[in-house]
Amino acid sequence: MIPRQVRKDKENKMTEPVAHIDNLTIQYPNNVVLNSLSWPIQKGKNYVIGGTSGSGKTTLAKAIAGLIPSNNAVQLNFDNNLPLPAKVVYISNWYQFTNLEGDRNFYYQQRYNHHQGHDTLTVKAELEHYAQKEKLDFSAIEERIAAFGFEDVQSSQLIELSSGEHKKLQLIRGLWAKPQLLIIDEPYTGLDKNSRIVLNKWLDDLVAEGVQLILITNDNHLPHSINSFAHIVNGKLEKVTSQSEFARDEKRQRKELPAFLREFPQTQYDTIAEMNNIHIRYGKKVVLKDVSWKVNVGEKWLLQGPNGSGKSTLLSLINGDHPQAYGHDLSLFGNKRGSGESIWDIKQKIGIISPEMHWYFDQNATVWHTIASGFYDSIGWFIDVKFHEKKQIEELLEFFDLTDVKHQNLNTLPLGKQRLAMLARTIIKNPPLLVLDEPCQGLDNDQAKYFNDVVDELAEYGKTLIYVGHYESQIPSCLEHRIVLEKGEVKAIENILDTVS
Structure with a gap:
């Protein structure tokens, strides 16, 4: 028989919020972003945070994840009985990567200069490094990589990836970790239709394993496991019953063009552009194959x-x-390239x-x-x-x-x-x-x-x-x-x- 006090402690653990935010205030020069915001995030509540641009959604997410100071206004209560890591993983809107020396000093055209791409890790090396750091089994993620259509880019340098491919790499890393609390800022940014479907299925699978979600998005195509909604108004969080109640940015008032x-x-x-049988490759990787196109x-x-x-x-x-x-065979603006x-x-x-x-x-x-x-x-x-x-x-x-x-x-x-x-x-x-x-x-x-x-x-x-x-x-x-x-x-x-x- 389990002692009464032990049962009581377990019951309290089951009912206390996964995260409790009490009077969180964050301000930047001349701008109060979050104003005495309070929010108990109950166990089993998988949220979408939406609303107007600049209302403080990303700031709130970073505060929960401990990426910006919260002055002890954020308390996290992880469940030690779960086999999942007792931590928060925050996946940002954009993926920030570095070169082999830890620098981010890249220039825009560099991703097309293949000989300079070797300044960054390959996708496979990046994932292997992450696996070693987090003590993860690479074989556990291979099926997910294939479902994302990401297996063909394993040998690509990070700098060569498109924005959608960078988003996939972000998601693969973050979801692979299976944290108790997973926060994703704009999860669908840059993803094609099939990848969005794959992502939602993966998120539902993670919830079934005990992961709790907070998604920051106004997108309507959500995982089935989402069951709670909120937005931030005047620096405070307000719960709503559906996305239709999210605050919206003001409608554009049409003006005459300058x-x-x-x-x-x-x-x-x-003719703006005319190309015939264009073939682009990086080593063995074919990027464009016999592409012909004319733009008048x-x-x-x-x-x-x-x-x-x-x-x-x-x-x-x-x-x-x-x-x-x-x-x-490429012509631009009437001239042969x-x-x-x-x-x-x-x-x-x-x-x-x-x-x-x-x-x-x-x-x-x-x-x-x-x-x-x-x-x-x-x-x-x-x-x-x-x-x-x-x-x-x-x-x-x-x-x-x-x-x-x-x-x-x-x-x-x-x-x-x-x-x-x-x-x-x-x-x-x-x-x-x-x-x-x-x-x-x-x-x-x-x-x-x-x-x-x-x-x-x-x-x-x-x-x-x-x-x-x-x-x-x-x-x-x-x-x-x-x-x-x-x-x-x-x-x-x-x-x-x-x-x-």
Whole structure:
């Protein structure tokens, strides 16, 4: 017979919160993010935290995980009877990796220079290192790696991975650890449709083993094990019954585009890009295989394909960043690649935004300087702008409602505003070609609609557009054509209007 006091202690252990947050206050200069927030996280409650951009969701997650000081406002109560590690694992929105010397000083084009990629670990080495550190069995994760479609990248360098592949690596590491409390910030960022399904199944399996979840997302496609919802309003956590009750960002008030963006770009050519039988490989790894594609002036293209299908490499050929562009049958803006034009001649005609560019961007740049750097295609800002350029910057700040934050560093803004600042940078010189590579990654549906409404407006004035997006619900309505890649090959080129009708 179990003594009464022992039974009582076990009952108390069963009923006490997994985490108890009491009067948590976190503030930054001139900004109180969390204001005396209290939240008992009961055992068995698997939460989704949603709501408005910048409300403090990520700050709360980091405080629970012990990544930022909480002044003893967070108490964790792990269950010693569970076979799972008594710890919190926090998976951030973006994956931060280092080179072999522990440095993060990478540059944007470096991922395409294969000989420089060896400055980082391979995926397999990274996972093996993690397994050794956490005392994990590599064979226990191999089936999950295969389900994620991640087995073919084991020999790739970390710097060569696309944003979606980096997200998979983050998730594999974090879920492999099976902590008692698992917090994932934007779990679906950059994942293709099948990978999102695989992730949700894995999360449900972990819950069945005793893992407790907190997901930070406004996505509607959730694991079945999610049973609780909350958002943060005025620095305090409020529980709600469903995602439909989450606080939303204000609806965008449509404004007229600045006059300089209503001017049709001047082009003396009919074709933006034309490539024939392009073949790109790194050693034995084939990235693009016999790809042929033609983009005419004024066309609006959707580029799709699973994670790792070659989309980023294809775009790098067009924007001038890939060193293997030479020696192939590739023409850009009416000129054969390698016929004497410089990379800056090409970039002057292109405005580009991508998750990778956002990663490598100078996060200490102010919003104003971020937009200004678009005139010179720099990752940061180093040159004084002219008077008329300053006027255009101010017009875009007003158009995107960023005037009040123009002197703030880019990395201090909510993700939605950061993406708008990056879009402003992309269009500041009114280029004939816009390349928008997963521009809504990490944004909720309302923020994505705001962003894509602006893209639709820009498209009315003669811009050529190449848009990459996994979510059918988060793409602009102006798109006319689609090209689909799979394992480096073109699987389909079609008219979107025909497929819809």
